[in-house]
Amino acid sequence: MNVKRTNLAPLLIALALLPGTAWAQVTVVxxxxxxxxxxxxxxxxxxxxxxxxNPLQIAGSAFTRNPTGATTTAPIFVSINGGSTxxxxxxxxxxxxxxxxxTLRFGSANFLYGGTLRGGSGLTLNVLRTSNFTAASxxxxxxxxxxxxxPYVQTGTTAGGLDRVFVGxxxxxxxxxxxxxxxxxxxxxxxxxTWSALRLEPRTTCGQDGPPIRTAVHPDGTVYAxxxxxxxxxxxxxxxxxxxxxxxxxxxSSTTPTFAALTDPGDGxxxxxxxxxxxxxxxNSSQSxxxxxxxxxxxxxxAVDPGxxxxxxxxxxxxxxxxxxxxLHVRRSDDRGxxxxxxxxxxxxxxxxxxxxxxxxxxxxxxxxxxTPQGVPLANQRWETHVRRxxxxxxxxxxxxxxxxxxxxxxxxxxxxxxxxxxxxAQGKDFYGVFSASNLPNLANFPQGVTYQRNANxxxxxxxxxxxxxxxxxxxxxxxxxxxxx
Amino acid sequence: xxxxxxxxxxxxxxxxxxxxPGRAQSPAADPLRELTKAADLVFxxxxxxxxxxxLEIVEPNDKTAVVRVDEILAAAGTLDDFTGxxxxxxxxxxxxxxxxxxVFFTTVALLGxxxxxVEVGRRGPEVPRSQVAAAREQLxxxxxxxxxxxxGLAVSGRVVSVKAAAKADGGGVITEHDxxxxxxxxxxRTVLRGQLAEKTVSVWFPGSQDVMWAQAPKLxxxxxxxxxxxxxxxxxxxxxxxxxxPQDQLSDEEAGIAGGGTTP
Numbered sequence: 001m002n003v004k005r006t007n008l009a010p011l012l013i014a015l016a017l018l019p020g021t022a023w024a025q026v027t028v029v030x031x032x033x034x035x036x037x038x039x040x041x042x043x044x045x046x047x048x049x050x051x052x053x054n055p056l057q058i059a060g061s062a063f064t065r066n067p068t069g070a071t072t073t074a075p076i077f078v079s080i081n082g083g084s085t086x087x088x089x090x091x092x093x094x095x096x097x098x099x100x101x102x103t104l105r106f107g108s109a110n111f112l113y114g115g116t117l118r119g120g121s122g123l124t125l126n127v128l129r130t131s132n133f134t135a136a137s138x139x140x141x142x143x144x145x146x147x148x149x150x151p152y153v154q155t156g157t158t159a160g161g162l163d164r165v166f167v168g169x170x171x172x173x174x175x176x177x178x179x180x181x182x183x184x185x186x187x188x189x190x191x192x193x194t195w196s197a198l199r200l201e202p203r204t205t206c207g208q209d210g211p212p213i214r215t216a217v218h219p220d221g222t223v224y225a226x227x228x229x230x231x232x233x234x235x236x237x238x239x240x241x242x243x244x245x246x247x248x249x250x251x252x253s254s255t256t257p258t259f260a261a262l263t264d265p266g267d268g269x270x271x272x273x274x275x276x277x278x279x280x281x282x283x284n285s286s287q288s289x290x291x292x293x294x295x296x297x298x299x300x301x302x303a304v305d306p307g308x309x310x311x312x313x314x315x316x317x318x319x320x321x322x323x324x325x326x327x328l329h330v331r332r333s334d335d336r337g338x339x340x341x342x343x344x345x346x347x348x349x350x351x352x353x354x355x356x357x358x359x360x361x362x363x364x365x366x367x368x369x370x371x372t373p374q375g376v377p378l379a380n381q382r383w384e385t386h387v388r389r390x391x392x393x394x395x396x397x398x399x400x401x402x403x404x405x406x407x408x409x410x411x412x413x414x415x416x417x418x419x420x421x422x423x424x425x426a427q428g429k430d431f432y433g434v435f436s437a438s439n440l441p442n443l444a445n446f447p448q449g450v451t452y453q454r455n456a457n458x459x460x461x462x463x464x465x466x467x468x469x470x471x472x473x474x475x476x477x478x479x480x481x482x483x484x485x486x
Numbered sequence: 487x488x489x490x491x492x493x494x495x496x497x498x499x500x501x502x503x504x505x506x507p508g509r510a511q512s513p514a515a516d517p518l519r520e521l522t523k524a525a526d527l528v529f530x531x532x533x534x535x536x537x538x539x540x541l542e543i544v545e546p547n548d549k550t551a552v553v554r555v556d557e558i559l560a561a562a563g564t565l566d567d568f569t570g571x572x573x574x575x576x577x578x579x580x581x582x583x584x585x586x587x588x589v590f591f592t593t594v595a596l597l598g599x600x601x602x603x604v605e606v607g608r609r610g611p612e613v614p615r616s617q618v619a620a621a622r623e624q625l626x627x628x629x630x631x632x633x634x635x636x637x638g639l640a641v642s643g644r645v646v647s648v649k650a651a652a653k654a655d656g657g658g659v660i661t662e663h664d665x666x667x668x669x670x671x672x673x674x675r676t677v678l679r680g681q682l683a684e685k686t687v688s689v690w691f692p693g694s695q696d697v698m699w700a701q702a703p704k705l706x707x708x709x710x711x712x713x714x715x716x717x718x719x720x721x722x723x724x725x726x727x728x729x730x731x732p733q734d735q736l737s738d739e740e741a742g743i744a745g746g747g748t749t750p
Contacts, residue, residue, distance in 0.1 A: 038566040117698070285695065415697070
């Protein structure tokens with residue numbers, strides 16, 4: 001029961017009203033394969049990567065359990081047809097059949113890299129690699145160390161074909177509470193890559209930096225990173241007094257000092273403080289006032305224009321003035337991070353999971369998930385997944401809703417409910433991304449249309465096991481999307 | 487003495503003894519047991535198309551075959567029922583012939599429009615379901631005993647109170663993966679492993695609902711059970727007894743396998 005449904009009316013209206021959307025082809029696919037039609041897991045916090053050498057090859061991840069009960073491996077999602085269909089491949093080393101935080105990124109020559117907190121091993125960072133992501137062989141372990149949080153992988157490839165691999169992470173064992181870190185190798189494809197833990201934080205903190213450290217890599221060797229600096233004094237308390245800091249390296253971080261090319265005019269230290277002393281909440285429990293999601297200060301994003309390494313966009317989340325609602329902000333720099341737009345290019349209230357990407361034409365895309373309506377009981381709340389795109393450097397934005405799903409069904413089984421992050425990337429002129437949402441097969445929930453591989457009946461709005469008749473409860477699934485630009 | 491558990495354990499062992507042929511052999515010498523141990527999907531099947539595959543991402547070769555699942559003999563986890571469906575088998579060798587029947591011992595590698603399973607061994611189609619089931623039960627019992635042996639203290643009893651543990655572990659670090667330790671006092675009825683002089687024991691467990699800890703046992707006041715406890719170094723507190731792995735909270739049946747024990 002492979003179902004492709006498209007509700008054309010909203011799409012046509014959008015096309016008519018939003019010039020930036022004209023002729024873009026949008027594909028949304030539920031990534032759970034047919035053989036997993038019975039699954040009811042909370043497949044949240046997804047990630048995605050497109051093979052730059054072959055965009056038909058795409059890999060994804062989520063908090064997805066190995067359905068065989070095996071504890072030694074956990075699955076990733078793989079596609080070899082541009083995301084039209086997906087297969088789960090149990091190749092991530094694990095101790096409990098799941099991963100902790102996980103991100104994936106292709107390098108060159110079909111090499112796929114992964115950063116994960118090894119399932120069943122707490123805050124143990126594993127950096128992984130495979131040269132054949134559809135093979136059954138378990139990914140090989142390139143690096144392992146403890147006390148690390150939220151590994152987020154990016155790659156770049158030199159003109160000579162060397163894979164530079166950057167794993168942004170929060171190294172909670174770093175000295176003096178300066179925990180923002182990038183684990184980096186300059187040659188990812190060799191048998192045993194050499195790794196360095198590059199410290200980003202030159203300033204004092206309240207004891208640590210925030211969990212998310214994200215990088216953006218340009219082919220000319222420019223590498224940016226963004227992180228939340230938690231300001232002194234100690235102890236760190238919510239809402240956290242925070243600076244949003246951007247660092248830059250101009251040569252793949254291959255020479256010391258690394259990530260020191262950008263300094264702040266206030267103190268002369270490495271790292272431009274883009275906004276200072278904002279308040280970021282850290283409330284690590286499911287919030288009925290926010291679609292069952294939590295606030296764990298994990299929402300920064302950065303993207304560099306592939307046609308101009310001086311142009312970079314950032315996004316972050318905070319409590320403006322120290323109070324709700326959780327609010328997303330986007331800004332831009334055109335001079336390598338030295339100066340930034342004075343105000344937000346766009347501000348989104350009561351939303352989470354900001355993610356940015358810039359395509360080969362300089363069009364910027366902003367993916368996020370909006371909890372709406374604000375202030376209503378949980379039963380009436382929705383999660384709207386939006387992609388906004390701008391062709392004029394963020395002055396004006398169109399708006400495309402990929403999903404509008406219940407925020408109350410299913411009930412949360414663990415946190416994060418939909419994830420502490422999502423992902424979007426550009427491949428040439430096109431955008432590819434992933435988000436997690438309730439999988440109720442209701443066409444009205446997916447304004448751009450949707451394809452399910454798992455057994456679903458959109459008329460009765462029911463899910464079924466592989467037998468096609470036994471009902472299955474709704475759950476959180478990962479959804480792939482692709483926007484083919486004109 | 488928890489006689490309910492003892493009786494269940496004896497009954498299970500009796501079943502295993504009757505059901506497993508060649509029980510005089512050492513477990514490691516039983517090839518069917520070893521195959522069952524290595525497999526997470528065991529099925530009776532018929533080879534339909536040697537050299538073929540029915541998963542798009544699989545390139546067919548002489549070591550792949552499309553096989554019809556005639557009967558599931560053992561399946562682990564939450565795998566759906568694939569009886570009657572065709573799946574792709576990565577064969578150990580290229581010897582499969584169309585129409586050939588057998589019992590396939592496999593691990594599940596791929597889940598797409600169908601299954602892709604890796605053959606770890608094959609036996610003739612005459613292997614009875616009961617033989618595989620008995621091997622799995624034996625393995626499960628061995629697993630429970632091994633887990634108990636690996637624990638520092640194993641107790642049966644009742645949770646009398648639960649409170650937040652003193653905030654020491656982690657030293658105030660802010661992470662979404664904070665275990666949010668909680669401390670339960672368990673009134674011990676039986677000690678299955680280790681030494682315990684007192685009639686109660688303090689047990690730490692992660693109270694967090696974060697993905698890293700959500701599966702960990704959550705002890706609640708009034709709950710009866712059996713737990714396999716491990717030493718955990720809590721910063722500023724020293725070693726405490728803790729339970730983290732969901733497999734360390736035993737079902738009644740597993741507790742029966744674990745055996746009798748002593749009264750503290």
